[in-house]
Amino acid sequence: MNTVVDWRKSVALTGTVVKFLSVAMLVPLVVALVYGEDVGVFGVSIVGTVLLGLAVEQLDPGTELREREALLFVALTWFVVAVVGAVPYVLAGWGTASTLADPVNALFESMSGFSTTGATVMGEIGTDRHSHAIMMWRQVTQWLGGMGIIVLMVAILPELAVNGAQLISEEAPGPTLEKLTPRISETARILWQAYFAFTVLLAVLLYGLHLAGYAPNMDLYNSVAHAFSTLPTGGFSTKPASIAAFSAAVQWVIIPFMVVAGTNFALFWYLFDGEVRTVFEDTEFRAYAGATAVFTAVLFGLLFSGAAPALANGGTTEGAFANALRQAAFQVGSLMNSTGYATSDFAQWEAHSQLVLLLVMFVGGSAGSTGGGIKxxxxxxxxxxxxxxxxxxxxxxxxxxxxxxxxxxxxxxxxxxxxxxxxxxxxxxxxxxxxxxxxxxxxxxxxxxxxxxxxxxxxxxxxxxxxxxxxxxxxxxxxxxxxxxxxxxxxxxxxxxxxxxxxxxxxxxxx
Structure with a gap:
């Protein structure tokens, strides 16, 4: 049957993505086995995800993925993945008082994760209320959504590489896609490799702080969990107090990685290739760095001059100057790049500081970054x-x-x-x-x-x-x-x- 949009092709490819989503569920499954929590939840979720993906793949009519089918595929994939990602939340909360047992709440949490929003309806956050596996699944969904599920699929599936440039441009944040290599699949791999490398580096640094005694509660689990949500500018934390639950040293380490996450990842290709001048001559990068510095300076001035008791961070020995500078740099880096972490309850700050943060939210990160906003x-x-x-x-x-x-x-x-x-x-x-x-x-x-x-x-x-x-x-x-x-x-x-x-x-x- 001749139709304007061959929806079966789009749906079938969505099934392929869903099938591969089961691989990501292996991470929380391993965590579940280590802690002896919710093993059955992720076992059932993995089997169900594979079967659903295989069944939907059968709709493939064998036709070419044209422009409209590509649009439908991208939009549909992101919604369906969020629906499938909500299943572990519902299963884990079944028969309990968990807020995520409600399908609407579960879908909200899942979409928030995959879209790297970081908004939550979880209510009580923490591994004392939810299993380590469920909390890690939240982090994994953000990490997958950060660089992009479609970008990953283009990197590993030859059948998508043909239309890879269009698929990535529909998913990637920003108005432009810079093709770093002649083959778009190779470009996708480069972007994911840089993303993965920064994630590993942050996890190692955070755990290093723990081993050195500068971050007592930043154990291996939390180090990996927060690396998974920092680079995608996601903002989910395993603690109800977000990053305020950790030491000032942890917060200082996370700040540059949030800035990195809001930078066009294509620039790192030039940086690693020795073309440093290309990076610093990039107009958007200079504007991004300049805006970050200006907003940080303005917010620092407001916080420091306000002698803010709301900035108190239990256990820190920093003076008022260093404390205000850290809070300003962290919140600008977090909200400008749409990370959503917090080191203080800025909802309690005075009105001028909140207005600065509201303005920062409108700016957004760079095109080709994992940041949200207008760009x-x-x-x-x-x-x-x-x-x-x-x-x-x-x-x-x-x-x-x-x-x-x-x-x-x-x-x-x-x-x-x-x-x-x-x-x-x-x-x-x-x-x-x-x-x-x-x-x-x-x-x-x-x-x-x-x-x-x-x-x-x-x-x-x-x-x-x-x-x-x-x-x-x-x-x-x-x-x-x-x-x-x-x-x-x-x-x-x-x-x-x-x-x-x-x-x-x-x-x-x-x-």
Missing amino acids: VVRWLIVLKTLRRELFHASHPDAVRPVRLGDVVVDEEAIRGVVGFTLLYLLVFGFAAVFIALDATRVGIPLTPMEAVGASLAAIGNIGPAFGRLGPFGSYLMLPDTTKVVMILLMWAGRLEIITVLVVFTRSFWQR
Whole structure:
């Protein structure tokens, strides 16, 4: 049967991805065997995942993966993977008082993990309330979602390499994909290798702090768990107090890795290849580094001048200057890159500091990074376009292209960036209003800052918001309707909105 979109091809390939997801479940299964917890949960989940993937693969009609099928495949894969990833939560919580026994809560937690959002409805966080295996599964979902499931599949599956460039561009954060090698599958492998290397390095450093006596509670389990959620800018922690539960030394070590995670990973290819100049001449990288430094300096000034008792971190011997600098650098690095970790309950900070953090949330990381948000390169293009329009107002006959460094930005690319930014802000605004009204409907009045923060935290894949939805809070109290909307926001935000929204348009399915 001739159809505009051969959905069977997209669904069949989704089944292939689901089948391989069972390999990732081996990590929590090993943890379950070590600790003697939830072995059956992950045994059943692995078998079920393999069988489901094999069954869905049979739909493959043997046709070519065209442009529309590729779009559908990417959007569908990310949603289905989150649904499958929710199964261990439901099974582990079955017959208990766990909040994750509720399918809506389980899907929220799973989508938050795979989209690297870091928002939680878990309620009581920690291995004293949930098994080590379940807590590790949360971390693994974030690590898979960080560099991208499709990027990984392109790297290992030859059948996807043919359309690999388009598939990665639909999934990768940012408006551009830099092809580092002639073969896109090799580029995908390079990106994942760099991602893996940084993850291992952070885990080794964190565990090294533990062995040296600088981080008593950062044992091997926690070192691996937090490496799994730092590089993908995920933000899930095994502790209810997030990174505030660990020493100042741990926090200082994590800061540069959050900055690395928000950097275009393609730049590390040039760095490792000895092309250091290419990295520092990159326009987006310089803007990203500059914005990080400026926001950190501003927030540091506000925190230090405020003599903030809220910055107290139990057990640290740092003075007020070092403490304020660490808190400022950490929170800017965390929220600008959409990591969502916290070293202090910034929901209790004074209003000016919270407004700085709100502004930081809008910026985002670099294109080609694991960070969320609008992305630095888009803001650069938008600002340069606005400056050009102001120039044209007084020089209507002048021809002035928009440039990023020495590169002239194509007018079609400019329209795409401006369109995406407006769509992002529009969806964010409508979602914030819905979240506020829906919460009021069930008797949970949210402050404007809480509603705005929740919407931005979901679509920007940031995680924590403000007030009761802050870094040490939870989204558990929100009604299921709001949670469903936030699930959709996290899904759309991870795939940069258009990839998801386009499959719901009539024109996508028609000639």
